[in-house]
Amino acid sequence: MALVVMKFGGSSLADADKMKLVASRIIAKKNAGNKVVAVVSAPGDTTDELLEMADKITSNPPAREMDVLLATGEMISISLLAMAIDTMDEKSVSLTGPQAGILADINYTRARVKKVNPKKINSLLSKNNIVIVAGFQALNPKGDVTTLGRGGSDLTAVVLAAGLEADSCEIYSDVEGVYTTDPRLVKDAKKLEYISYDEMLEMAGSGAQILQSRSVEVAKKFGVEIHARSTFSENQGTIITSEEKIRRRKMEELFVSGITFDKNQVKFTIIDLPDIPGVAAKIFSSLAKIGINVDMIIQSAAVNKKNDISFTVSRKETKKTQIELDKIASEFKASQVVCDEHVAKISVVGIGMKSNAGVAGKMFEILHKKGINIEMISTSEIKISCIVDEMDMAKAVEELHKGFGLSKKK
Ligand code: ADP
Ligand code: ASP
Ligand code: MG
Numbered sequence: 001m002a003l004v005v006m007k008f009g010g011s012s013l014a015d016a017d018k019m020k021l022v023a024s025r026i027i028a029k030k031n032a033g034n035k036v037v038a039v040v041s042a043p044g045d046t047t048d049e050l051l052e053m054a055d056k057i058t059s060n061p062p063a064r065e066m067d068v069l070l071a072t073g074e075m076i077s078i079s080l081l082a083m084a085i086d087t088m089d090e091k092s093v094s095l096t097g098p099q100a101g102i103l104a105d106i107n108y109t110r111a112r113v114k115k116v117n118p119k120k121i122n123s124l125l126s127k128n129n130i131v132i133v134a135g136f137q138a139l140n141p142k143g144d145v146t147t148l149g150r151g152g153s154d155l156t157a158v159v160l161a162a163g164l165e166a167d168s169c170e171i172y173s174d175v176e177g178v179y180t181t182d183p184r185l186v187k188d189a190k191k192l193e194y195i196s197y198d199e200m201l202e203m204a205g206s207g208a209q210i211l212q213s214r215s216v217e218v219a220k221k222f223g224v225e226i227h228a229r230s231t232f233s234e235n236q237g238t239i240i241t242s243e244e245k246i247r248r249r250k251m252e253e254l255f256v257s258g259i260t261f262d263k264n265q266v267k268f269t270i271i272d273l274p275d276i277p278g279v280a281a282k283i284f285s286s287l288a289k290i291g292i293n294v295d296m297i298i299q300s301a302a303v304n305k306k307n308d309i310s311f312t313v314s315r316k317e318t319k320k321t322q323i324e325l326d327k328i329a330s331e332f333k334a335s336q337v338v339c340d341e342h343v344a345k346i347s348v349v350g351i352g353m354k355s356n357a358g359v360a361g362k363m364f365e366i367l368h369k370k371g372i373n374i375e376m377i378s379t380s381e382i383k384i385s386c387i388v389d390e391m392d393m394a395k396a397v398e399e400l401h402k403g404f405g406l407s408k409k410k
Contacts, residue, residue, distance in 0.1 A: 085130060
């Protein structure tokens with residue numbers, strides 16, 4: 001009997017009818033002769049609503065209590081889904097992350113999973129139950145509930161698939177798989193049959209919301225093949241697997257696999273910093289100390305022994321970054337700190353880049369032809385990203401998608 005982990009995201013659980021549909025899909029999978037572990041997210045926008053509720057009480061909530069609050073979202077889904085399955089005369093048991101044996105480190109709000117203790121789940125499965133597990137949550141060494149970062153139910157599905165040695169890991173959402181770009185923005189985006197872990201990691205890390213980056217990292221590490229597919233159709237979705245397996249299946253290798261965008265960044269510039277050793281070290285180590293991740297960085301050439309440094313951070317860190325930079329600017333007698341909130345990052349991702357020069361040139365040429373100004377550039381082995389004005393974002397994505405030949409053939 002095969003063991004299948006099925007994960008359903010919040011958009012698949014947003015109301016009672018959707019919950020019932022999810023229940024029937026789980027039961028169908030069991031009736032097809034499988035053992036089923038279902039991982040669920042909080043219904044609809046519950047997690048965002050919980051964050052807003054906390055924000056009305058305090059702008060600085062204790063992290064432990066934040067996790068207690070956020071964990072309640074997924075508990076709504078597990079209990080309601082178990083009730084829906086019960087109405088369909090099937091046996092299921094709901095478990096919180098801690099009950100399911102998911103053990104994490106001590107970091108609240110972005111814990112890392114350390115181990116899965118599969119005893120309880122295995123015992124329930126052996127008694128013919130469907131097991132429903134609350135995604136996004138785990139037990140930490142202090143015995144507290146903790147959460148795994150936004151989109152963390154994907155990670156729960158992957159760690160359970162690895163820990164239970166499942167035969168398949170299916171991640172269901174409101175789209176049919178991984179597309180060449182977000183199908184909500186570009187109507188003729190194409191569903192990919194396969195995508196490598198590395199490309200998926202770069203796409204997830206640069207804005208494609210469909211899977212949490214960390215879940216892809218862990219899937220790669222443990223060789224968990226993910227099937228990303230839709231709750232609302234029976235169609236085959238996208239297989240996320242190793243580059244070697246894709247080669248063996250002789251899939252045509254795309255030059256570029258996808259275009260992503262991210263509006264969740266802001267750009268800071270510190271103007272007229274002294275051109276002396278240690279300035280960059282001071283800025284970025286101070287930001288790191290207060291937990292701020294910096295993404296793209298550029299430093300201008302020095303003029304009159306002064307230069308400017310620009311970089312991007314996540315939008316939610318704007319206030320914290322501004323306060324820190326004001327202190328650093330006054331220490332170094334810089335003339336100004338400027339924050340531009342109207343930027344977007346667009347990226348082109350593809351393993352084909354490793355063996356094909358000229359992707360960057362082509363990207364810049366496509367943007368230039370449409371009169372889109374590039375404010376910052378960064379590259380990795382299989383990704384090129386540019387910061388542009390947010391007003392140009394949709395146009396840039398559409399043109400790059402077309403320009404790299406990713407649109408559906410008419
Ligand atoms: P869930 O609620 O199931 O966790 P998410 O909202 O986290 O689902 O992710 C699914 C969404 O990801 C889709 O609705 C789609 O708009 C968005 N998305 C962004 N980029 C892509 C892409 N390249 N392929 C597919 N979906 C994408
Ligand atoms: N509910 C959590 C979130 O919104 C986890 C998840 O959906 O995967 O981030
Ligand atoms: Mg998600």
